[in-house]
Amino acid sequence: MMKNKCALFLASFVLFSSQYAVGQDNKDETEKTIYRLEAMGSAATGENTPFWIVSNRNGVVPLDAGNGLLRAGVFHNQTFGNGFRWTAGVDLVGAAPRYRNVYLQQLYAEIGYKAILLSVGSKERYNSIVDKRLSSGDMVLSPNAKPIPEINFSIPEYATIPFTGGWLQVKGDFSIGKSFDSAYLEDYVSASSKPKTYVDKILWHHKSGFLRIEDTLNEFPLFGTLGLEHWVQWGGNSTDPKIGKQPQSIKDFLRVVAGKEGGEEATLSDQINALGNHYGSYYFGLGYKLRGFGTLQAYHQHYFEDKSGMELANGIDGIWGIELKTEQVSWLKKIVIEYLNTKNQSGPMHFIRFDRDKYSGRGGGNDDYYNNGEYTTGASYFNRALGSPLLISPEYNGNGEIGFKNNRVESWHLGAEGAITTNLSYRLLLTSMTSWGRSSKPFLNTKSSVSTLAEVTYTHPRLSGWEFGGVVAFDTGDMLEKNAGFSLSIRKQGVLKNW
16 A cells, blocks of 8 residues: 555655755766667586676676677767757667567666756666665666666756755656567466466556755765665556556556556455555665775665555565775776565565554555566566566576566675776676465575676777676576576777767
8 A cells, every 4th residue: 555645745745855956957967979889708517698798788698598689879968058968879689589679678768957858669778776886686676677667757866956056966757668578477377387378468557755964065975875665567458358457547647646546447466455556665865985995875665565564564574785885996996785684574474455544553464575466467578677686587487487486585785896807897696585485375494596707808908998707607506507607798889970
C-alpha cells in the first residue's frame, strides 16, 4: 500500500528541486560528436556466462555461455542560445546467442536548459548514490537490464539551491515509460510445460528526489545525502483473460503518481492497496572528507514495496555500505563493502482483506520483493532484474518460468579498483550470497554461492582512444551453477566533430 501523503511528499520534493535549480549553470561545456565501438567475446565452463560478467552490464551481455557482441554508437552534445543545449545518441548492438541478435540499445534525444533536462527515448540512466562499477547494484534501478524507453524530465546532476551559501544541492526526475518486450516474453514462456500469464505493453512511472548537504567551499568535512525513489508498473494487457486490459486512462495515471487505490475497473488487490505494482526506497548517506586523502562515506538504501516497508516494518532490509575513495593512493582508488539483506519482508504472511477499521495495525506482510500477483514478470525487463542482480533475474529460471524465485537473500559484497601502472588498471568484485527462496515458496534447504571477478584494462600511450580489457570470473555453490569463464574486449572512442 502506498500512503498518499508519502507519495505527495515525494512529488513535492522533486518539484521543489526543479523550482530552485533552474538558475544553475550547465557544468558540461563540451560540444562534440563522438563515436564508441566495442567488440567483446566470452567463454565459460558452464551453460551460463559467469555472474559478474553478465550482471550490471545494462543487459548487453547474453546469459548463454560462449557469446560475442559488437557494439557501435554515436553521441552528440551541443549548446545553443543562452544556457540551452541538445543531445542525442544512437547505440546499436549485435550479440549472439540472443533473442533477436541485432537491436537498438540506446536511441534518445534531449533538450536542456541549464540544470533542467527533458529526455525522450531509451538511455542508460543512473542516479543512485551507490557506485555504478563497484556496488552489487542499486535495489530500485541498477545498470543490470536494458533501458526502458521513456519520457524523462529531470535535474540529472546535483544543482545548488540559491541562497543556501552553497550548502544544499538537489537532483531528481519524473518520467513515464513503456515496456517493449512482449514478443520476447511470448517466445520465452512458450518453453514452459504449464501455461504462463503475464502483462505485456506494461507502462512505467518513476520519480525521485535527492538532497545533498555539503559545504562546496570544502571548509566543513561532513556531508550527507537523503533521497526517495518511487517506481510503478501499471497499465498493459494481461494474457490472463480474468484480468485482461489494466486501467490506463489519464485519471488512472494520476492515481499511479499519487499512490492511490484503483477504481472499479482495477483488480481487487489494486482497489484495496494502490493501482499498479509500487516499490521504491529511501536513501541515507553520511560522509567525511579526509583532507589530502579522499572521502569516506557510509550509506543505507532501505527498500520497500508497500506501506509496511515505508514504515520500516521490514526491519533492516536493503543495502548497508561503506565507500572509501582515495586521492593519493593510485593502486587503490576506491573500495566498497556492502551488506544486503532482504529476509524480513514485513513478515511471512500478507493479509490482503485485513479490516483496518475493525482491527488496529497495518495488516501487511510477505512483501515478496520484485514479484507481483498481476504483473507476474515482476520488476524486470527482458527478464533481467531492474534492481539488484543478487535477487537473481527470472532469466536464470529457464524453461519458460517467470518471476523471482530468490528474493529472500543475505549477501556480503566487496568491490575495489585502482591503477597498477599508468596504463594498466584493475577492478575486483567478490560476492557471497545465501538464499532462502520466497516466503510463500521457500527452499527446502538454503542455497548459497560465491561469485568473483577480476578485470584489467590496458590503454596504450600511442594508441589514442583504444582500450583493451580482460576479465576472469568464477561462480561456486548451488545458488548458481559452478562455473568459470573469461572475456576479452576491445573498445575505441573518438571525436567525429568538434563544434
